[in-house]
Amino acid sequence: MTGIRISGLSKVFSDGTVGLSDFSLDIEDREFVTFLGPSGCGKTTTLRMIAGLEHPTSGTIHFGSRRVDQLTPRERNVAMVFQSYALYPHMTVRQNLEYPLRKRGIPSEQRAAKIAEIAGILRIEKLLGRRPSQLSGGQQQRVALGRAMVRDCDVLLLDEPLSNLDAELRAHMRAELIQLHGALGRTMVYVTHDQLEAMTMSTRIAVLNQGRLQQVATPDEVYRAPVNRFVASFVGSPAMNFLDGHLDLQGGIIRFRAPALSVTLPASRASELRTSSTGQVVAGIRSEDVLLGTGDDKASVRVVERSGHEALVWLDAGGSRVVVRTSADSPVRAGEVIPFAVRPNRVHVFASDTGTRLVGPC
Amino acid sequence: MIGRRLRFAAYNLLVWSVVLAIAFPLMWMTSTALKPNAETFAVPPTLLPVHPTLEHFVRLIRETPFLVYMANSALVGLMTTALVIVVAIAGAYGLVRFRFPGREAVAHLVLFTYLLPAVVLLLPLYLTVSAMGLANSLFGLVIAYTTFCLPFSLWLLRSFLAGIPIDLEEAAMTDGANRFRAFIDVVLPQALPGIISTALFSFILSWNEYLYALVFINVDDRKTLPPGVLTMLNQNQNVEWALLMAASVLMTVPVLVFFSFLQRHLTRGFGAGAVKG
Numbered sequence: 001m002t003g004i005r006i007s008g009l010s011k012v013f014s015d016g017t018v019g020l021s022d023f024s025l026d027i028e029d030r031e032f033v034t035f036l037g038p039s040g041c042g043k044t045t046t047l048r049m050i051a052g053l054e055h056p057t058s059g060t061i062h063f064g065s066r067r068v069d070q071l072t073p074r075e076r077n078v079a080m081v082f083q084s085y086a087l088y089p090h091m092t093v094r095q096n097l098e099y100p101l102r103k104r105g106i107p108s109e110q111r112a113a114k115i116a117e118i119a120g121i122l123r124i125e126k127l128l129g130r131r132p133s134q135l136s137g138g139q140q141q142r143v144a145l146g147r148a149m150v151r152d153c154d155v156l157l158l159d160e161p162l163s164n165l166d167a168e169l170r171a172h173m174r175a176e177l178i179q180l181h182g183a184l185g186r187t188m189v190y191v192t193h194d195q196l197e198a199m200t201m202s203t204r205i206a207v208l209n210q211g212r213l214q215q216v217a218t219p220d221e222v223y224r225a226p227v228n229r230f231v232a233s234f235v236g237s238p239a240m241n242f243l244d245g246h247l248d249l250q251g252g253i254i255r256f257r258a259p260a261l262s263v264t265l266p267a268s269r270a271s272e273l274r275t276s277s278t279g280q281v282v283a284g285i286r287s288e289d290v291l292l293g294t295g296d297d298k299a300s301v302r303v304v305e306r307s308g309h310e311a312l313v314w315l316d317a318g319g320s321r322v323v324v325r326t327s328a329d330s331p332v333r334a335g336e337v338i339p340f341a342v343r344p345n346r347v348h349v350f351a352s353d354t355g356t357r358l359v360g361p362c
Numbered sequence: 363m364i365g366r367r368l369r370f371a372a373y374n375l376l377v378w379s380v381v382l383a384i385a386f387p388l389m390w391m392t393s394t395a396l397k398p399n400a401e402t403f404a405v406p407p408t409l410l411p412v413h414p415t416l417e418h419f420v421r422l423i424r425e426t427p428f429l430v431y432m433a434n435s436a437l438v439g440l441m442t443t444a445l446v447i448v449v450a451i452a453g454a455y456g457l458v459r460f461r462f463p464g465r466e467a468v469a470h471l472v473l474f475t476y477l478l479p480a481v482v483l484l485l486p487l488y489l490t491v492s493a494m495g496l497a498n499s500l501f502g503l504v505i506a507y508t509t510f511c512l513p514f515s516l517w518l519l520r521s522f523l524a525g526i527p528i529d530l531e532e533a534a535m536t537d538g539a540n541r542f543r544a545f546i547d548v549v550l551p552q553a554l555p556g557i558i559s560t561a562l563f564s565f566i567l568s569w570n571e572y573l574y575a576l577v578f579i580n581v582d583d584r585k586t587l588p589p590g591v592l593t594m595l596n597q598n599q600n601v602e603w604a605l606l607m608a609a610s611v612l613m614t615v616p617v618l619v620f621f622s623f624l625q626r627h628l629t630r631g632f633g634a635g636a637v638k639g
């Protein structure tokens with residue numbers, strides 16, 4: 001039973017750059033938490049501090065009730081999958097899998113049994129005699145996973161493990177990782193910059209930007225109710241549409257007005273809003289929350305991307321670009337001017353300066 | 363068609379003339395070592411011995427302290443090589459993996475030693491070594507040779523270690539090894555070609571070194587091959603060429619063996635893909 005409790009974790013590198021500042025997070029036992037963010041956001045630094053490969057400048061890390069932040073990686077009993085896989089090139093696959101067991105002083109019979117079991121789960125039995133250089137990228141990936149899973153670690157850490165695979169294999173491995181997490185019942189921390197990986201695999205996502213934790217929530221909540229403009233823009237594909245405009249608050253009715261769009265927000269939202277936050281704002285609208293062929297506002301169609309199961313329509317609404325997700329059989333064609341509307345209860349409103357959320361969807 | 367053949371022929375001619383120019387002295391040396399004394403100065407010279415004989419080799423081994431010199435040289439060579447490798451790999455690892463102020467400066471300053479000609483260092487080094495009580499000791503030579511080999515070896519191994527992804531060590535550490543174990547298990551096997559290059563360099567340098575060996579050692583049974591052979595065969599004002607050539611052949615053989623044995627390992631390890639990405 002190993003949860004991870006991180007509190008006030010900070011990292012300032014020797015050249016003065018801040019890798020992470022004041023990061024606190026409780027990860028429960030058997031949870032699959034993903035650190036999501038752009039490169040340089042501090043997600044890998046955080047993972048490396050959990051692993052013990054990097055020393056925190058301040059803050060503490062506990063595994064269960066055990067404080068680990070001053071311990072060596074060996075003493076922490078973590079396993080890690082590296083982005084580069086980091087397979088030992090001079091060892092065979094079997095020796096690679098055996099290495100962590102050997103280092104833990106596990107007797108040879110148990111080692112053999114454990115390797116056979118893991119090789120079976122990952123279907124790499126036939127590769128055991130080969131060297132890493134003789135394996136394909138996907139096979140190397142499996143061996144790297146196997147080496148991390150082969151012993152009973154408290155925490156399994158994965159640093160962008162799928163980023164070197166091609167798209168098809170990546171989709172396949174996502175499904176496998178979900179199954180593996182279920183089967184192993186280990187606490188897993190996963191680092192990625194790919195929001196799709198984060199959304200599909202995690203029990204919770206921690207979104208980071210510029211060394212700061214932005215939001216921790218379930219994938220659904222991160223998607224549905226992002227706490228700020230950064231999270232809103234980083235999660236979801238196509239990215240959320242953002243329209244500059246301003247808020248009018250009159251007689252308990254809030255209206256968002258932009259050059260090409262005007263929406264009355266649901267009355268229940270008015271209470272969230274402080275009067276000071278009216279004025280210049282940014283509205284965020286997901287592509288599936290824009291309706292075509294209805295409403296008072298008009299926009300011209302720039303491009304229609306049809307992908308078989310759906311169509312993405314790129315609108316020019318008063319100079320702003322709005323991407324709309326619609327059904328594949330939509331008759332819209334490029335060059336048309338069509339009416340459009342947004343679902344009022346799905347509009348996110350962010351402050352234009354700080355990016356924090358003023359009005360959320362309901 | 364003809365142009366291509368001509369180019370092929372010209373290319374081969376060039377290559378073979380270079381090979382011949384380099385190999386001829388070695389062939390002549392071997393040939394002379396196998397000629398009886400009467401044939402050594404025969405006019406016109408014979409390219410290959412007409413009556414090949416091993417008498418010079420037999421004399422060299424039976425009647426001279428050649429084997430003692432050889433044993434001394436081997437001892438000095440192996441000890442220097444071992445010392446250089448241990449010190450250089452530790453130093454190179456420190457330069458590559460640990461961050462400390464002046465790291466780059468240290469790495470570059472190391473090569474400064476080669477700006478000084480060996481002769482300039484001869485006296486200071488001799489005084490240092492004899493102050494340590496190591497005059498006339500083979501270990502004094504080992505120390506001197508180590509100071510010659512170390513800068514280059516350090517530099518060579520540093521670039522080798524820099525090419526080994528740090529991920530491998532970190533993986534070993536999360537797999538339960540401490541830093542030293544990770545170094546032994548993962549870094550050393552990867553650095554093997556570099557270590558072998560260093561070994562060859564150090565061994566050949568100390569095997570062939572003449573000046574320091576001449577100055578440092580004045581006791582006959584502790585001499586190494588280069589000064590030993592030269593003084594032994596130069597004693598009576600007349601050089602015994604055949605014997606000298608036989609000694610040269612025997613001195614070349616260990617280096618050739620050492621080299622041909624290790625050369626195969628030299629390129630191994632380059633091909634193995636350590637890390638994808």
